[in-house]
Amino acid sequence: MGTLLDAQDILGVYYTPNGKPVVGVNHVSVTIQEGEVLGLAGESGSGKSTLGSIISLTARSPLVVESGTVEIDGERQNLARMDRIPRTWRGAVVSMLPQGAMNSVSATMRIRDLVFDVMRAHDGKVSKDEALDRARDRLVSLGLPPRALDAYPHQLSGGMKQRVVTIISTLLNPRLLIADEPTSALDVSSQKALIEMLLEMLDKRIMSGVIFITHDLPALRTVATHIGVMYQGRMVETGPTDVIVDNPEHPYTQALLSSVLTPEPKYAKIRIEGMSSYDRSLFDAPEVKH
Numbered sequence: 001m002g003t004l005l006d007a008q009d010i011l012g013v014y015y016t017p018n019g020k021p022v023v024g025v026n027h028v029s030v031t032i033q034e035g036e037v038l039g040l041a042g043e044s045g046s047g048k049s050t051l052g053s054i055i056s057l058t059a060r061s062p063l064v065v066e067s068g069t070v071e072i073d074g075e076r077q078n079l080a081r082m083d084r085i086p087r088t089w090r091g092a093v094v095s096m097l098p099q100g101a102m103n104s105v106s107a108t109m110r111i112r113d114l115v116f117d118v119m120r121a122h123d124g125k126v127s128k129d130e131a132l133d134r135a136r137d138r139l140v141s142l143g144l145p146p147r148a149l150d151a152y153p154h155q156l157s158g159g160m161k162q163r164v165v166t167i168i169s170t171l172l173n174p175r176l177l178i179a180d181e182p183t184s185a186l187d188v189s190s191q192k193a194l195i196e197m198l199l200e201m202l203d204k205r206i207m208s209g210v211i212f213i214t215h216d217l218p219a220l221r222t223v224a225t226h227i228g229v230m231y232q233g234r235m236v237e238t239g240p241t242d243v244i245v246d247n248p249e250h251p252y253t254q255a256l257l258s259s260v261l262t263p264e265p266k267y268a269k270i271r272i273e274g275m276s277s278y279d280r281s282l283f284d285a286p287e288v289k290h
């Protein structure tokens with residue numbers, strides 16, 4: 001298995017009109033091998049979505065990528081020059097499943113219209129029949145009913161909608177899928193179904209790797225082969241899932257794990273308060289790579 005993604009030295013800054021610049025991602029490098037699921041964990045505001053949007057080439061103003069490169073299949077792109085990155089990279093090399101994607105689907109569009117729009121955006125010559133055939137085959141191969149294509153979004157359950165949107169975002173067989181909080185709005189059984197589907201898609205080589213963004217570290221045990229923990233825009237610890245979960249070395253990872261994995265009700269308050277009781281100066285320790 002070779003290297004799928006090699007992203008180096010990504011610096012992403014938000015320039016808001018009235019405020020001072022906010023560093024969303026601070027010189028982060030990340031690599032993913034073929035077949036891996038990299039779970040990105042960290043508190044709200046740690047930079048997970050910003051990093052995901054930069055790697056998926058969907059970063060938008062006020063976010064400016066000041067530096068960074070991505071290399072996939074030996075082809076390197078300069079992230080600070082998004083305008084020079086071939087359009088075919090978006091969707092076909094890297095694809096983003098954005099946070100809340102299932103709610104942003106227009107209520108008046110049938111799923112099949114969405115399929116056509118997505119395919120058309122990448123290939124102006126694709127016919128409606130070709131696009132629908134591809135989507136139908138994909139649904140069937142993943143055990144979902146092809147009649148979902150005829151439905152309006154509100155006619156599908158939340159779990160089904162998220163699985164369908166995931167399938168649509170991978171119709172072009174991207175090498176890498178970046179999924180931002182794909183399970184957080186779902187009930188437990190729908191979460192499980194989505195994760196099983198993602199793993200099946202990897203097995204079928206529909207995509208060759210996944211970045212799975214969540215603030216829910218325990219959820220990553222079931223899906224991630226590797227975990228990257230972010231804190232204040234930096235990557236503080238990366239490694240195989242069992243190493244990160246069982247033997248975290250960075251003080252931030254240790255604090256994050258102990259604040260979210262405490263099951264006893266008497267610790268519920270600690271869990272709710274999250275990380276606020278920790279001495280944050282310890283978290284400035286250097287990055288740990290396993």
Ligand SMILES: Nc1ncnc2c1ncn2[C@@H]1O[C@H](COP(=O)(O)OP(=O)(O)OP(=O)(O)O)[C@@H](O)[C@H]1O
Pocket residue numbers: 014016022023024025042043044045046047048049050051062215
């Ligand atoms: N549109 C924006 N304008 C200005 N600052 C922003 C914007 N979006 C994000 N930020 C800032 O960038 C930093 C990283 O935010 P980001 O959304 O990437 O974190 P996150 O880890 O994905 O959080 P969450 O789990 O809440 O989605 C935070 O300080 C955040 O306030």
